[in-house]
Amino acid sequence: MPLFKVLDECNCQSLTFVSDAASGLNALVALHNTRRGPAFGGIRTLSYQSQSAAVTDAVRLAQAMSYKAAVADLPAGGGKCVVIKTDNMDRPAAFRALGRAIEQFGGRYFTGLDVGTTHDDLVEIAKETKYVAKDLDFGKATARGVMAAIKAALKHRFGSESFEGRSVAVQGLGAVGAELVTMLSAEGAELFVADADQKLAAEVGEKMECEVVNAARILSQQVDVLAPCALGSIFTAQNADSLRCQVIAGSANNQLATPAAGEALRKAGITFVPDYVANAGALIKGVSEYAQGHEVGFDVVDRIHATTTMVLERAAREDKPTNEVADAIARERLA
Numbered sequence: 001m002p003l004f005k006v007l008d009e010c011n012c013q014s015l016t017f018v019s020d021a022a023s024g025l026n027a028l029v030a031l032h033n034t035r036r037g038p039a040f041g042g043i044r045t046l047s048y049q050s051q052s053a054a055v056t057d058a059v060r061l062a063q064a065m066s067y068k069a070a071v072a073d074l075p076a077g078g079g080k081c082v083v084i085k086t087d088n089m090d091r092p093a094a095f096r097a098l099g100r101a102i103e104q105f106g107g108r109y110f111t112g113l114d115v116g117t118t119h120d121d122l123v124e125i126a127k128e129t130k131y132v133a134k135d136l137d138f139g140k141a142t143a144r145g146v147m148a149a150i151k152a153a154l155k156h157r158f159g160s161e162s163f164e165g166r167s168v169a170v171q172g173l174g175a176v177g178a179e180l181v182t183m184l185s186a187e188g189a190e191l192f193v194a195d196a197d198q199k200l201a202a203e204v205g206e207k208m209e210c211e212v213v214n215a216a217r218i219l220s221q222q223v224d225v226l227a228p229c230a231l232g233s234i235f236t237a238q239n240a241d242s243l244r245c246q247v248i249a250g251s252a253n254n255q256l257a258t259p260a261a262g263e264a265l266r267k268a269g270i271t272f273v274p275d276y277v278a279n280a281g282a283l284i285k286g287v288s289e290y291a292q293g294h295e296v297g298f299d300v301v302d303r304i305h306a307t308t309t310m311v312l313e314r315a316a317r318e319d320k321p322t323n324e325v326a327d328a329i330a331r332e333r334l335a
């Protein structure tokens with residue numbers, strides 16, 4: 001792969017290779033755009049098929065973080081770190097080495113959790129740098145943001161954001177999904193839940209007194225709102241017609257398999273809140289705490305309500321899919 005190709009394609013500012021032979025660390029830090037402020041983005045720890053796959057992932061994820069920060073109108077840019085997981089990596093030492101590398105950025109990059117990285121890893125990083133959100137409750141902040149997005153979408157679609165008489169299907173009951181179910185239940189929504197881990201689904205179903213649905217069928221559950229909180233690439237240009245919801249708003253990253261899936265959802269009459277609009281809660285809380293130098297309340301995340309409304313109203317005005325509108329807003333703000 002020509003090394004600069006993906007950087008040029010994604011308009012990515014820089015890519016740093018981090019290596020520590022003693023611990024077996026091989027990592028990449030992509031800073032996509034720092035024009036609006038320091039680059040924020042968590043660490044993904046995965047075993048990759050190839051080094052070029054890791055480069056592509058780091059750069060694309062960093063770009064997505066820039067878009068997320070710009071649409072949320074934060075004084076922040078986007079970045080991402082990818083740790084190439086290997087069997088012989090001495091994990092605590094590797095994350096301390098990564099912490100030293102992050103410290104070298106001098107505050108231009110601020111990190112946190114992403115897929116495959118644990119809170120223990122962040123604790124190791126925090127021994128070497130202060131540029132890490134070690135104490136942030138990512139799941140709760142993100143779930144609260146998804147709640148704000150759902151309420152804005154309900155108001156846009158039905159004229160009221162009350163959950164009275166409204167049904168919601170939640171796919172994925174991990175850090176975000178479980179919090180979201182608790183919040184939805186407290187507001188009186190009728191709930192349908194599913195997880196690939198059937199034991200977890202049964203536990204949540206019993207605790208929250210809601211109906212557990214087979215994971216293979218949750219996406220086609222007949223509900224007012226579908227909240228995908230598991231994996232990405234679940235909506236395609238082909239499956240939009242099989243969905244039986246009116247609103248989609250959830251935390252899963254990259255829910256659309258292709259941009260064309262956004263148009264298919266629009267044609268199917270579904271109000272789709274773009275994932276990076278709905279799932280910006282932890283980013284908003286992290287950036288706010290960084291900017292203010294102290295912990296802030298979870299209510300800071302509620303601004304996602306106004307952002308969602310802005311995106312949905314502009315999409316309706318321009319008769320365009322919501323994902324196109326969110327991307328256009330991000331590009332305008334990053335230009």
Ligand code: NAD
Pocket residue numbers: 115138139142171172173174175176177194195196197200215229230231232251252253279280282
């Ligand atoms: P998690 O790993 O804690 O939970 C994901 C859950 O989804 C797991 O319980 C898993 O068993 C389940 N799952 C996987 N495949 C499934 C399937 N096909 N059907 C049903 N359930 C399935 O992850 P999380 O932190 O809760 O994040 C959920 C999603 O939100 C991810 O896509 C993540 O990238 C995104 N996200 C999370 C945050 C955050 O702060 N945690 C922020 C932004 C975006």
